[in-house]
Amino acid sequence: MSALLEIDKLSLEFRTRSGIVRALENVSLQLPEGGSLGLVGESGSGKSVLSFAVLGIQDAAATITGGTIRFAGTDLLADGGSAMKTMRGRELAMIFQNPRVALNPIRQVGRQIEDVLLRHTALRGAAARARAIECLADVRIPDPERRYSAYPFELSGGMCQRVMIAIALACKPRLLIADEPTTGLDVTTQAAIMRLIRDLGREKGMATLLITHDLGLARDFCDKLAVMHAGHIVEVGPTETLFRTPAHPYTAQLVRATPVGQERLENLASIPGNLPDLRRGDLPPCRFSERCELRSPACATPLPNLVVSPGHLVGCHHPQARSSP
Amino acid sequence: MLTTILKRLLGAIPNLIGVVVVTFLLTRALPGDPAAFFAGGAGTAEAVEEIRKKLGLDKSLPEQFIVYVRDLARGDWGMSHATGQPVLTELTTRLPASLELTLAALLLAVIIAIPLGILAATRPGSWVDHLCRGIATAGVSLPTFFTGLLLAYIFYFLLGWAPAPLGRLDPYLSAPPLVTGFYLIDSLIARDFPVFVGALKQLILPTITLALFVLAPLARMTRASMLGVLSADFIRTARASGLAPRTVLFSYAFRNALLPVMTTLGMVFSFLLGSNVLVEKVFAWPGIGSFAIEALVASDYAPVQGFVLSMALLYVLLNLSIDIAYGFVDPRMKIEN
Ligand SMILES: Nc1ncnc2c1ncn2[C@@H]1O[C@H](COP(=O)(O)OP(=O)(O)OP(=O)(O)O)[C@@H](O)[C@H]1O
Ligand SMILES: [Mg+2]
Numbered sequence: 001m002s003a004l005l006e007i008d009k010l011s012l013e014f015r016t017r018s019g020i021v022r023a024l025e026n027v028s029l030q031l032p033e034g035g036s037l038g039l040v041g042e043s044g045s046g047k048s049v050l051s052f053a054v055l056g057i058q059d060a061a062a063t064i065t066g067g068t069i070r071f072a073g074t075d076l077l078a079d080g081g082s083a084m085k086t087m088r089g090r091e092l093a094m095i096f097q098n099p100r101v102a103l104n105p106i107r108q109v110g111r112q113i114e115d116v117l118l119r120h121t122a123l124r125g126a127a128a129r130a131r132a133i134e135c136l137a138d139v140r141i142p143d144p145e146r147r148y149s150a151y152p153f154e155l156s157g158g159m160c161q162r163v164m165i166a167i168a169l170a171c172k173p174r175l176l177i178a179d180e181p182t183t184g185l186d187v188t189t190q191a192a193i194m195r196l197i198r199d200l201g202r203e204k205g206m207a208t209l210l211i212t213h214d215l216g217l218a219r220d221f222c223d224k225l226a227v228m229h230a231g232h233i234v235e236v237g238p239t240e241t242l243f244r245t246p247a248h249p250y251t252a253q254l255v256r257a258t259p260v261g262q263e264r265l266e267n268l269a270s271i272p273g274n275l276p277d278l279r280r281g282d283l284p285p286c287r288f289s290e291r292c293e294l295r296s297p298a299c300a301t302p303l304p305n306l307v308v309s310p311g312h313l314v315g316c317h318h319p320q321a322r323s324s325p
Numbered sequence: 326m327l328t329t330i331l332k333r334l335l336g337a338i339p340n341l342i343g344v345v346v347v348t349f350l351l352t353r354a355l356p357g358d359p360a361a362f363f364a365g366g367a368g369t370a371e372a373v374e375e376i377r378k379k380l381g382l383d384k385s386l387p388e389q390f391i392v393y394v395r396d397l398a399r400g401d402w403g404m405s406h407a408t409g410q411p412v413l414t415e416l417t418t419r420l421p422a423s424l425e426l427t428l429a430a431l432l433l434a435v436i437i438a439i440p441l442g443i444l445a446a447t448r449p450g451s452w453v454d455h456l457c458r459g460i461a462t463a464g465v466s467l468p469t470f471f472t473g474l475l476l477a478y479i480f481y482f483l484l485g486w487a488p489a490p491l492g493r494l495d496p497y498l499s500a501p502p503l504v505t506g507f508y509l510i511d512s513l514i515a516r517d518f519p520v521f522v523g524a525l526k527q528l529i530l531p532t533i534t535l536a537l538f539v540l541a542p543l544a545r546m547t548r549a550s551m552l553g554v555l556s557a558d559f560i561r562t563a564r565a566s567g568l569a570p571r572t573v574l575f576s577y578a579f580r581n582a583l584l585p586v587m588t589t590l591g592m593v594f595s596f597l598l599g600s601n602v603l604v605e606k607v608f609a610w611p612g613i614g615s616f617a618i619e620a621l622v623a624s625d626y627a628p629v630q631g632f633v634l635s636m637a638l639l640y641v642l643l644n645l646s647i648d649i650a651y652g653f654v655d656p657r658m659k660i661e662n
Binding site: 052055057085086087088089090093094096098101102103104105106107115116119120151153164167168170 | 557558559561562563564565566567568569572576577580581654655656657
């Protein structure tokens with residue numbers, strides 16, 4: 001399998017008034033065509049920043065200080081991101097959390113889908129409208145013709161998220177980034193939305209990058225997991241391997257903190273310590289070391305990138321040997 | 326829609342009644358005796374008494390009020406004792422003068438302030454942003470009569486580019502036949518282009534004066550509102566779906582930023598209408614503000630009451646139109662609900 005999305009040693013920082021926030025450092029990830037990758041990690045670890053950087057919609061204060069992002073072989077960062085301009089929304093699409101505020105509140109939802117179609121396809125007028133209604137039907141919205149002219153405030157949160165998925169999938173992208181797509185929805189709706197994303201992804205052979213707090217969800221949904229901590233990817237590997245034999249102490253703690261049920265990470269205050277302040281000038285090579293039980297003098301030296309098993313990588317001086325689940 | 330508008334208008338009636346009562350009481354509570362004022366310094370006590378009787382001021386307050394309301398109901402807004410004209414006639418000629426000036430100033434201000442505010446919001450920290458802030462500060466700190474005098478001094482007195490600041494029209498031209506009361510429109514209806522040009526020339530300096538004043542709140546509000554909207558989640562969605570920057574800026578951001586701008590516009594408009602007295606004075610503009618002030622100084626009740634009442638009516642209409650406009654911009658604000 002060739003990689004559809006290939007992020008290599010990406011570093012990004014925010015220049016703010018209170019200092020430089022080193023939000024991403026040497027982040028590397030691969031996502032194959034049609035694959036599904038879960039990006040997990042506690043709040044503030046840089047998951048959203050990473051996905052915004054892939055789409056080239058990062059904050060104006062952000063600067064990419066190193067690394068490359070390739071999509072289907074194209075360098076997305078070359079020429080100030082010019083390649084991205086034509087691909088965003090067509091080849092790569094994104095859905096966000098809080099669907100109610102992520103849609104334009106004063107534009108009919110059908111029109112919002114149509115805007116994307118008008119931008120990326122040759123469809124015009126009635127044909128565009130018809131296709132927009134089809135898109136609504138695709139995400140299993142009942143009575144799509146009538147819903148075309150609904151405004152977001154007239155729809156439920158779950159419906160809004162379906163509309164957002166319809167916007168994202170309108171041009172049949174090859175990669176969908178879903179940034180906590182179920183936050184703010186009730187449990188049944190969550191399940192329905194995730195099923196929808198999975199089914200549509202399979203139907204269209206679309207790769208999915210799922211960003212979530214919810215390890216249980218990631219386990220159900222993704223074939224690969226990447227664990228993020230304070231702007232580093234600390235461990236990547238096949239989902240089940242990571243759950244059974246986590247190599248990084250942080251992953252191990254995350255897994256231990258996730259019961260089999262649908263417990264959410266933020267409810268489990270079992271990981272001691274906080275993320276380090278990313279503005280500090282003296283961040284250690286391993287940003288987890290200050291919270292780590294296994295910390296040793298070696299942790300002050302540059303991080304290794306160990307291959308535990310094929311496809312299972314960890315950035316740690318003290319990878320845990322085949323610990324029990 | 327129509328029935329809602331009608332309902333809203335009917336709903337405003339209690340407010341208008343309140344205005345009638347309050348202005349009546351307020352004018353009566355004002356210091357100064359109109360009878361004495363009109364009798365003049367040399368007026369004898371008997372003369373004052375006679376005038377008082379003629380004005381109906383010898384009656385008790387409730388009686389005066391009943392007379393006032395009865396006349397109002399008949400469409401008689403009383404006489405201006407200072408000018409000897411019926412108040413309604415005065416208002417219908419002077420209100421359009423003020424309205425024309427105010428609307429022209431608002432239009433000019435909107436044309437400049439909104440693009441300026443948008444540019445400033447999309448390029449924070451740039452020279453446009455600094456210009457926007459500079460104008461906002463200048464607009465607040467320069468009193469209108471000062472800018473008015475300064476403009477008249479430079480463009481009329483020094484450069485001679487502008488006509489004399491003497492009202493709405495050159496004395497050699499005659500006003501166009503009255504249709505709307507707006508000289509620019511009426512002269513076009515009458516196809517009288519010299520009058521159109523003449524009226525336009527007279528209008529330019531006072532319009533700029535007022536527009537400078539209005540520019541500040543409008544530009545500032547546009548900038549702030551745009552900044553708020555541009556950081557909203559749905560703008561990120563729009564950008565993530567690859568929409569053209571122009572579409573994101575106008576169809577998505579600006580339309581959402583419009584509501585607070587419209588509110589400011591309405592506030593500025595109502596503020597200007599009644600309070601551009603100083604500009605009217607500087608440019609000898611026969612507007613409603615200077616009329617009201619003169620009447621107030623003369624303790625001339627009927628014009629003051631007429632002024633306040635017509636302002637109240639205008640505010641009702643203004644608020645209604647703003648609410649209707651809200652509904653067009655934001656479906657959540659449809660006045661049906
Ligand atoms: N515009 C910005 N300016 C400065 N710092 C920023 C900015 N945006 C994000 N950051 C910082 O980058 C880091 C990563 O933030 P990010 O939003 O990616 O976290 P996240 O993993 O998505 O968290 P969550 O799970 O809460 O969504 C945080 O420390 C945050 O403070
Ligand atoms: Mg996030």
